[in-house]
Amino acid sequence: MTPARPFSLLIKPAGPDCNLQCRYCFYRSRLALFPATPVHRMTTSVLGKLISGYMAISQPVYAFAWQGGEPLLMGMEFFQTVTRLQRRYGRSGALVQNSLQTNGMLITDELAEHFARHRFLLGVSLDGPQSVHDLYRVNAAGDGSFSAVFRGIECLRRHNVDFNILTLVTQANVRRGREVYRYLCDQGFLFQQYIPCLEMDAHGAVLPFSIDGNAWGEFLCQVYDLWVGYDTRRVSVRLFDSILNLMVDQHYTDCQMRPTCDTYFVVEHNGDVYPCDFFVESKWRLGNIANLSWRGLRVLPRYRQFSLLKRNRNEACAACKWRRFCLGDCPKHRLIPGYDSRQISLLCQGWQRFYTHAYSGLQQLAGQIRRERLSNE
8 A cells, every 4th residue: 555655643632722822823713613511632542543543654754743733742651652652563674753743731751862862853842031931922811931941942952852943933922033933943942843823714814923025135144144154053943945956956855945735744632634734623624543544535526626726826926936945835824714825925025025135145055065075076
């Protein structure tokens, strides 16, 4: 049973449940999909079906991304079961990769030791200095989470767990790109990912914590200028790495840059499957792993329809000199309620501003990488 291309899984073992109530969280609204129970947890039966079915497919890497909500609500026993089942169903010589995105607050020495032993890569959400982070990342009482997140990070460091920092760019930090970048570097966080926050209500109105295209472009330019001046061999910024990968190897490594939306599946706690983290909606539910094979999911007309949304872009994109890197942007930034995917991305001006500013320097870096490779052959 061989799929057309390898794919990965993004798994929500605790569904939309979280120990925080971040003001900008887009996934909390998914609670409406599961009204029957107040608590959502993946059962061992669903987990076993997920892992055994996925690892029965022949592909070079089995990539499991554990997200939420907050996946660490599942506790230690769940992740012990995860690695035990991966060993049971893994093929000889198969490469298994586990990544986990967390707010960092529930990390314990026991969990960190387990993640280190099994080489999990963790992403920890941190939006910058405490004054920035605590504005939106709060608990039910409205208290900030910064101090608890840092305790979790220190725990990861004690156990030598590989981790990176995911920073959501919102109204709290979008005009402070230099400050946020310097702060993360000063803390020794040298693997960074920046995600634009752009959320709308049901009528298409942009929510107050969201950013616009111009601000996004300026933020990226500020980060880029510091990075390219001092840190190109020291700090990994995921977007810049992805652009260089495309320039040097003609390989898309960033979801937002790919020509189609068909590289992973989202699996909810109850086994329901969706094509994308941003589109866990009734409209795009593909089925359930209890009664559908992965091969069957990949050939569903609904999945094929979704995978081609990226190509249904505005005619203006054809004339854009940066289309190679953007391809119309993520459909999430184009699918404005009441419109369709042929709308221009709300971040378009920002992307154009950034690429106009940074392209020459990135092109020079790509040339250096090619020359270094040749000299090492």
